[in-house]
Amino acid sequence: MSKRKLPLWITEQRKSNSLLESKLGEEKCVTVASPPVSDTIALCQPLADLPSGDEPPKRRLRNNYTLAPEVTKPDIKIEYLPFVEYNGIIEYYTSMHDIAFSCDNILQWVHKQPPDDHGIPIAFDMEWPFNFQTGPGRTALMQLCPSTDRCLLFQLSCLKRLPAALMQLLYHPRVILHGVNIKNDFRKLARDFPGVDAERLISQCCDLGQWYNKLQGTTGIWSMERLVHSQLKLRINKDKRVRMSKWDVLPLSDYQKLYAAIDVYVSQELYLKLVEKERVQLEADTQCEPQLITTPTATPESPPAERAVVNLVHRTNNKQMTRLVHVLHAGRLDYRRALQLQRAVASLVHQASSLPDAEQQRSSCRNVLITTEHDPVYTIGIRTHGYDAAAECHLKALGADFVRTNRGGLITFHGPGQLVAYPILNLKLFQPSVRWYVCHLERSIIELCRRYGLRVQTTTDTGVWVGDRKICAIGIHASRYVTTHGLALNCSTELGWFRHIVPCGLARKSVTSLAAELNRPELTVDTVMPEFLSSFSDTLECDLIPMDDAQRQQLLSE
Numbered sequence: 176m177s178k179r180k181l182p183l184w185i186t187e188q189r190k191s192n193s194l195l196e197s198k199l200g201e202e203k204c205v206t207v208a209s210p211p212v213s214d215t216i217a218l219c220q221p222l223a224d225l226p227s228g229d230e231p232p233k234r235r236l237r238n239n240y241t242l243a244p245e246v247t248k249p250d251i252k253i254e255y256l257p258f259v260e261y262n263g264i265i266e267y268y269t270s271m272h273d274i275a276f277s278c279d280n281i282l283q284w285v286h287k288q289p290p291d292d293h294g295i296p297i298a299f300d301m302e303w304p305f306n307f308q309t310g311p312g313r314t315a316l317m318q319l320c321p322s323t324d325r326c327l328l329f330q331l332s333c334l335k336r337l338p339a340a341l342m343q344l345l346y347h348p349r350v351i352l353h354g355v356n357i358k359n360d361f362r363k364l365a366r367d368f369p370g371v372d373a374e375r376l377i378s379q380c381c382d383l384g385q386w387y388n389k390l391q392g393t394t395g396i397w398s399m400e401r402l403v404h405s406q407l408k409l410r411i412n413k414d415k416r417v418r419m420s421k422w423d424v425l426p427l428s429d430y431q432k433l434y435a436a437i438d439v440y441v442s443q444e445l446y447l448k449l450v451e452k453e454r455v456q457l458e459a460d461t462q463c464e465p466q467l468i469t470t471p472t473a474t475p476e477s478p479p480a481e482r483a484v485v486n487l488v489h490r491t492n493n494k495q496m497t498r499l500v501h502v503l504h505a506g507r508l509d510y511r512r513a514l515q516l517q518r519a520v521a522s523l524v525h526q527a528s529s530l531p532d533a534e535q536q537r538s539s540c541r542n543v544l545i546t547t548e549h550d551p552v553y554t555i556g557i558r559t560h561g562y563d564a565a566a567e568c569h570l571k572a573l574g575a576d577f578v579r580t581n582r583g584g585l586i587t588f589h590g591p592g593q594l595v596a597y598p599i600l601n602l603k604l605f606q607p608s609v610r611w612y613v614c615h616l617e618r619s620i621i622e623l624c625r626r627y628g629l630r631v632q633t634t635t636d637t638g639v640w641v642g643d644r645k646i647c648a649i650g651i652h653a654s655r656y657v658t659t660h661g662l663a664l665n666c667s668t669e670l671g672w673f674r675h676i677v678p679c680g681l682a683r684k685s686v687t688s689l690a691a692e693l694n695r696p697e698l699t700v701d702t703v704m705p706e707f708l709s710s711f712s713d714t715l716e717c718d719l720i721p722m723d724d725a726q727r728q729q730l731l732s733e
Contacts, residue, residue, distance in 0.1 A: 256410045259403065263324035265436045269425060271338050274329045278340035281321055285349060294351040296381070297321050298442035301360045302422045302435055314367040315422035319344075320439035323447075328435055332423035337368050345376060346632075348621045353381040354442050355399045375633075378614045383445050390452055403441050406448050411437060498542065498604055498717035502708070503727055505547040510554065510578050510589060513547055513597070517659045519733055520545065520599045524657050528601050540726075542604065544711070544719065545597040545661075548700050549589040551575035551672060556582045556650055573675060582650040582660040586676050592667035592688070594700045594707060602656040605715065609653050613637065616662055619714035620647045623664075623706050629692055636684075644687035645678065665689065666703045667696060 268274045285295055298320035304312040315332040329341070344350065354360070358377050365373035384397030387406075403409050417434045427435075505516065523540035553570045555578075567577045575590070589595060602612055620639045624631045624646070631639050631646060639647040647664045665688035673686040690698045712719050 256404065256408060258412050259409045259437055259441055261433065261437050261440045263326060265326050265328065265432050267328045267432055269330040269333060271334055275338035275340040277327060278338060278344045282340065282344055285347060295349050296351045296353055296443065296446045298439035299352040299354050299357060300438045300442065301364065304422050305419060312423060314364055316435055318435050318439040320443045323440060323443050326436035326439055328432060330425060336370065348618050351381050352376065352379065353383055353446050355383050355397060355402060357382055374610060375614060378611055383442065383449065386449055390449065390456065402445055406445055407441065411441060500542040500544050500717045500719050501722040502719050503543055503545045503722045503730065505545055505731060508547045508549060510549050510552040510576060516545065516730060517597055517599060519730060521657055521659050524599050524601055525655065542601055543599040545599065546704065547595050548591060548593065549595060551590040552578060553586060553588055553676065554578045554580050555586045556580060570675060582652045587648050587678055588672045588676065589663055590668060590672055592669065592700065594664040594666050594703055597661040598658060600658050602658060607656055612658060613649060613651060615714050616649055619710045620662065620664060622710040622714055626706055627689065627693060641687055641692055644685045646687050666698050666700050
């Protein structure tokens with residue numbers, strides 16, 4: 176059998192590598208002639224000494240590419256550092272049943288953890304075989320590290336799909352999956368296993384390299400080795416024989432298991448190190464910087480929503496909040512009047528976005544959250560098929576209004592007992608992504624329900640669900656990154672109104688409410704409002720402050 180010929184680019188690359196190694200191995204600095212150019216360049220010559228015309232191209236580096244001082248001028252050489260050692264437990268699972276059982280145990284452990292503003296960090300990584308001729312293979316191994324003394328290895332090469340328990344763990348709203356350059360791992364996982372929502376995982380993950388850049392004010396691209404060197408003063412043994420081994424062949428060797436476990440173990444250690452670094456920075460900022468916002472005071476006569484906002488401002492939080500959102504509590508409001516109010520506020524937000532930064536900070540309409548409760552009304556989005564004039568007349572005969580809007584989605588109902596929130600936000604101040612925004616609206620409701628002891632989830636259909644029963648509908652509109660419309664959470668809504676329509680166009684699905692699921696009729700809009708504002712603030716990482724009374728009255732009277 177003839178030997179397969181390697182691609183030309185691999186052959187040339189190997190020749191270049193061999194030549195470079197031989198040149199660097201010589202004790203003296205050797206010059207290499209570049210025919211037909213007459214000048215020669217010394218391989219050991221510093222870059223600053225090169226003639227300007229001979230400087231190597233740097234097209235792959237951005238102009239603003241900067242690294243932390245401890246990397247550009249390290250105080251110790253990496254070869255003198257000790258290797259990372261891991262002495263904890265390594266659990267290795269190969270069957271779907273064992274993987275699902277292990278994930279169930281982790282989920283139970285997650286649910287027992289006390290609430291934490293930072294969430295529950297779990298280090299994440301993957302391994303797969305690589306061939307220089309065929310490229311990367313299918314994902315073979317997934318590593319998770321919920322604590323520094325326990326690492327889980329899941330052999331995925333023998334599975335056609337991921338266990339449901341594993342998916343629940345990855346999507347859990349309290350779990351923060353973290354790692355270095357982790358986003359590409361999620362995209363590969365979605366390519367190898369259909370049904371995995373990579374963007375959803377990306378929106379909930381934490382890239383340690385980007386986080387470190389944010390803390391240090393740098394823009395470098397980090398690898399795991401460099402972060403471990405910089406923060407832990409250790410080095411990882413990246414043995415090429417193990418790294419390029421056959422990860423899809425069972426069983427894995429002890430060397431492979433230890434290699435895989437160390438990757439997620441050091442990631443967990445890095446996360447804890449960066450949490451401590453962020454805490455120290457926040458304490459220093461708190462001691463050095465004056466308080467810019469005067470905390471308002473609440474009175475017993477204040478509306479419940481305004482009292483909730485005031486209490487939220489007093490609440491201490493480990494996160495550094497820099498986004499301000501003014502809350503406008505509109506009370507019971509006709510839906511058509513609410514549309515006019517949204518347009519007026521959105522216009523003010525657009526105007527504020529065009530102001531200089533200093534004036535934007537002083538604007539009370541930079542971001543606005545409108546909270547309200549509607550009279551009975553059926554509203555329909557831009558997908559209006561199925562509801563003609565006859566259907567409209569039928570619904571109006573029930574005693575409800577009927578309004579066509581420019582939001583996304585199909586028909587739904589708004590009425591008493593339903594908490595309706597219209598965030599009029601400039602997404603450029605948050606994240607310029609509608610997908611990110613919708614995902615975080617869903618997560619805020621998931622967090623609210625969790626605080627009441629109700630387990631809910633998201634599905635491929637927009638909104639928040641209890642099984643196949645929708646508890647919160649979401650429909651938004653965005654223009655030049657300014658959002659309108661929002662969400663409707665059923666607190667104590669009369670569910671009979673929904674029987675006359677197909678809510679959101681989803682047949683064979685039903686609607687529920689907090690009061691119905693928890694058998695607590697006292698859960699009204701006023702009682703749920705404080706928890707909603709708190710979860711909204713935590714999820715979108717913003718400060719909520721009540722809108723000035725004069726401006727509030729002016730907007731409501733227009």
